Amino acid sequence: MVGDSITEFQEERERLNTIVMRYAGLNMKRFYNLDSQVYREGALPARTKEMLGLVASLVLRCDDCVKYHLVRCREEEVTSDELEEALAVGLVVGGSITIPHLRRAFEAWTQLAGERP
Amino acid sequence: MVGDSITEFQEERERLNTIVMRYAGLNMKRFYNLDSQVYREGALPARTKEMLGLVASLVLRCDDCVKYHLVRCREEEVTSDELEEALAVGLVVGGSITIPHLRRAFEAWTQLAGERP
Amino acid sequence: MVGDSITEFQEERERLNTIVMRYAGLNMKRFYNLDSQVYREGALPARTKEMLGLVASLVLRCDDCVKYHLVRCREEEVTSDELEEALAVGLVVGGSITIPHLRRAFEAWTQLAGERP
Amino acid sequence: MVGDSITEFQEERERLNTIVMRYAGLNMKRFYNLDSQVYREGALPARTKEMLGLVASLVLRCDDCVKYHLVRCREEEVTSDELEEALAVGLVVGGSITIPHLRRAFEAWTQLAGERP
């Protein structure tokens, strides 16, 4: 069972995307579309692509992006061991500056796993 | 009429700048001065410069900087269509990692425009 | 008349884009298409959009991207004074770390203007 | 005497590191260890290393990292004048995009110094 803050995160994300779409022209809409297409199963499985998105988000240090991909990784049944190894690659590539994001990533993962934080 | 959170943002910004100025030496003060000079009308109109500052802030993913330039864009009577096109350039240059900032940018714009978020 | 190194830059860019397109799937092709659409004249003139792309490229410190937008700025008849002011915004936003790119930007601009570097 | 928000920051940091360590494999643990070793006194004094970590954190724009190094700088008896000069280097290298982080840095420093913000 998913903890409150993840649910709130997703609702807030939806609320704000609705505002974006009120203003978005064709190019922004195309970008949004592309942003979902690129994670679809293809030569690489969707779960691998979600881990790619996760590690890219960690090294670029975007908490919202990390959280989004964690939700998707959970849906794709990425295990905690797989997750830890993916994040370890991100930590070594991106350095200690990623640690605050790593902390929040594992906290969100704990919530997603239904464990007490 | 501007929504509360923009007003609060500006008051907080002022409060913190006062703290900075309590410590700032000559070089920091010069930087602050330069940071306002560079947006003054010249060969380029102030409104174009504010859009340059806005897009630079979006691709560097600084919410506070984005919000500041949105306030200034509004004062310079940048339209919602112009804003959307400027942000679309930033989105394509900076990628999906800018989307969380884009969302918060449009929310702030909605507040600035006096519409309900 | 444009100096050699700009011509070589454009030829190399074409050569490499041909290689990309040999591998590119639908999503990459869509991204490339979006990347040209977003600079088209709309509510904002094309020349303003090129300056937005230029400053975004400067603060993100991408020499190739800066050079590309300089060529386009020249085509859109951006003046040297306008260019200097746009780059000054980028310099103040992005800091001294952008200076090596600023140097190469002005050198390319000199070549584009047909002056001796 | 240290203000509340610094204490809360340190407690939250501890709480989250405990979660990280629940998942961390050998490589993450080694990284955490390395991250503390590298600031130990050696050819350079610990206080110089903390200022290096501080300025690196400012230009990479990580509030949590800045705050952590401020706490350590205070422990190493870095003076407010030394701090201002170190942050001024960071401001000029990193540009105006670092200003929101600079503001929060000086606010935290005020708290660490036991002065009213």
Added chain:
Amino acid sequence: MVGDSITEFQEERERLNTIVMRYAGLNMKRFYNLDSQVYREGALPARTKEMLGLVASLVLRCDDCVKYHLVRCREEEVTSDELEEALAVGLVVGGSITIPHLRRAFEAWTQLAGERP
């Protein structure tokens, strides 16, 4: 058969690493060691980890790092279709600013595949 520029890249990399090791203290050596450990097969296969390293390197826009992981991806028998999909994730996350690196990535891949560029 691998083209010249990849061989030269690897030899130059070795030559420079030898210089680093002449100066490196214990912490740098530990970092280098960690940097190879983290890509070892574990819960995730080595090939997945190399793709994670590749996409992280693309979004952070490091040509040398991209090239290194391309060599490793080739050794791990990543196919061109898999590679294209991984890089497409990086392109969408990191935006058009990654395109110059994407171009050089595919050129290196062409060399690694023994095809004429």
Added chain:
Amino acid sequence: MVGDSITEFQEERERLNTIVMRYAGLNMKRFYNLDSQVYREGALPARTKEMLGLVASLVLRCDDCVKYHLVRCREEEVTSDELEEALAVGLVVGGSITIPHLRRAFEAWTQLAGERP
């Protein structure tokens, strides 16, 4: 005795700065001035400030900036042991993505020290 490539680096830097100054308006000139003032001896010694500039440049991954500060560190009689420890902080903060720049930093240092690379 300084090796050729450092001399060439400095001459090229001068040549390009001359081009910048041909275009630079008052704000750019002020920025350039600020960029030299901020490293002047004050509460912190010039050598500490050069190391701050060096580590900031390493984590932001700017080879030209790293090289410039290495020249200055050498002039300020920073020892190889001090340099290694400063760069180790940068490596851990910035991660493996800084390694290509670290390699080139030590190569330049070898040249500056008059040793054979």
